[in-house]
Each structure stands twice: as C-alpha cells, then as structure tokens.
Amino acid sequence: EVQLLESGGALVQPGGSLRLSCAASGFTFRNYAMSWVRQAPGKGLEWVSAITTGGSNTYYADSVRGRFTISRDNSKNTLYLQMNSLRAEDTAIYHCAKETTVAHITTTFDYWGQGTLVTVSS
Amino acid sequence: QSVLTQPPSVSAAPGQKVTISCSGSSSNIGNNYVSWYQQLPGTAPKLLIYENNKRPSGIPDRFSGSKSGTSATLGITGLQTGDEADFYCGTWDSSLSAGVFGGGTKLTVL
Numbered sequence: 001e002v003q004l005l006e007s008g009g010a011l012v013q014p015g016g017s018l019r020l021s022c023a024a025s026g027f028t029f030r031n032y033a034m035s036w037v038r039q040a041p042g043k044g045l046e047w048v049s050a051i052t053t054g055g056s057n058t059y060y061a062d063s064v065r066g067r068f069t070i071s072r073d074n075s076k077n078t079l080y081l082q083m084n085s086l087r088a089e090d091t092a093i094y095h096c097a098k099e100t101t102v103a104h105i106t107t108t109f110d111y112w113g114q115g116t117l118v119t120v121s122s
Numbered sequence: 123q124s125v126l127t128q129p130p131s132v133s134a135a136p137g138q139k140v141t142i143s144c145s146g147s148s149s150n151i152g153n154n155y156v157s158w159y160q161q162l163p164g165t166a167p168k169l170l171i172y173e174n175n176k177r178p179s180g181i182p183d184r185f186s187g188s189k190s191g192t193s194a195t196l197g198i199t200g201l202q203t204g205d206e207a208d209f210y211c212g213t214w215d216s217s218l219s220a221g222v223f224g225g226g227t228k229l230t231v232l
Contacts, residue, residue, distance in 0.1 A: 047221030
C-alpha cells in the first residue's frame with residue numbers, strides 16, 4: 001500500500017524557516033518524480049514545487065522560487081521542502097504528491113499525503 | 123488568480139448530469155495532459171481523471187473527461203449526494219515550467 005506521510009509543519013514567525021519531510025512507502029520511490037502542493041485555509045490547490053527522480057532537476061512556483069528548496073533522499077525514501085523567509089501567505093496545508101508515470105513530471109498525482117500544517121504568524 | 127479557469131460552483135439534482143469546465147492556454151492545456159481531482163471536505167485530493175480522459179482503477183464510469191484545444195471538461199452522470207465536493211483540474215505549463223491548477227469548482231447536489 002502506497003503511503004505518504006508528511007511531517008515538520010509548525011507555527012513559525014514571519015521571516016523564519018522550516019523543513020518539511022515526506023516519508024514514502026509502498027512503491028519504488030526512486031522511480032517517481034514528486035511534488036509539493038499546498039492549500040491555504042479555505043482556498044484552492046496551489047502547486048509549489050517538483051523534483052525529478054534523481055533530484056537533478058527541480059521546478060518551483062513563482063510565489064516560492066528563491067525561498068523554498070525541494071530535495072529528496074532516495075536512500076531514505078524521503079522528500080523534503082526547505083522553506084526560508086516565510087511569509088503569512090505561505091500559511092497552508094502542505095501535501096506531498098506522487099506522479100503517476102515513472103520518471104516523468106506531468107503534474108498528475110495518483111497518491112497524496114494527508115498534509116502538514118504550516119502557520120506563519122507573529 | 124489561477125492560470126486555469128473553472129466556474130466557482132455548479133449544482134444539479136440527484137440522478138442528473140453536470141459538467142465542469144477548465145479553460146487554459148496553448149502552453150498548458152493545449153499541449154499537455156489534463157487531470158481532474160475530487161476533494162471531499164477535510165481530505166486530500168483524489169485523482170479522478172488522468173491523461174485527459176482516463177480513469178484510475180476504482181473510479182466509476184459516471185466520471186468522464188475530455189479535452190478540446192485549450193479547454194477540458196469533467197462530466198459526472200447519475201449524481202449522488204456523496205459526490206458533493208470540490209473539483210480541480212491540473213496540468214503542466216510548459217512556458218512557466220510549473221504545475222498549474224484551476225481555482226476549483228464546488229459541486230452541490232441539490
């Protein structure tokens with residue numbers, strides 16, 4: 001059974017940093033691109049970032065480029081999101097999501113984690 | 123302001139059919155596959171349609187997808203009260219080199 005379990009969400013002050021983790025199991029993690037998708041309270045889905053299978057290529061939404069860094073450790077089956085210079089508008093539930101297709105980024109996600117809440121407030 | 127445009131809400135009676143539109147451009151829908159997600163309150167999104175019109179295992183054939191040019195459509199027939207949810211379209215945008223979602227459509231089954 002595929003499982004994605006996010007952790008690391010917390011209350012943080014504006015300008016602060018946080019690192020999210022997503023522990024994957026039930027599939028060959030190294031074969032799939034992965035993404036982070038967030039959802040602000042009462043709002044829609046927003047794609048945040050994606051990473052290719054080996055981690056050599058990364059992609060970001062304009063709203064987080066230069067502040068967030070996506071990475072992965074295939075030996076630990078874990079996806080990460082390093083979040084710096086956090087703003088109030090970054091407040092959201094952050095989901096990690098698995099691509100459906102081996103080795104490709106298509107923004108088609110067949111499995112999602114339940115998410116971890118990040119709250120940016122003073 | 124989302125890159126993909128969806129109606130904020132749609133409604134229909136039980137047993138009826140509803141369609142949800144998703145409008146984009148040549149850099150996203152026009153040249154990439156579209157997927158559709160259903161999000162029930164308090165839960166993670168669930169993949170309903172991928173590659174424009176394919177259903178994952180376990181998704182009933184009441185749900186269908188289509189694409190024409192720079193627009194895509196999700197169709198739901200035989201509406202049930204349990205279908206009430208938020209629906210999102212998504213795709214890759216080749217110009218932005220980023221994933222994009224629609225703003226979401228709330229389905230009400232009256």
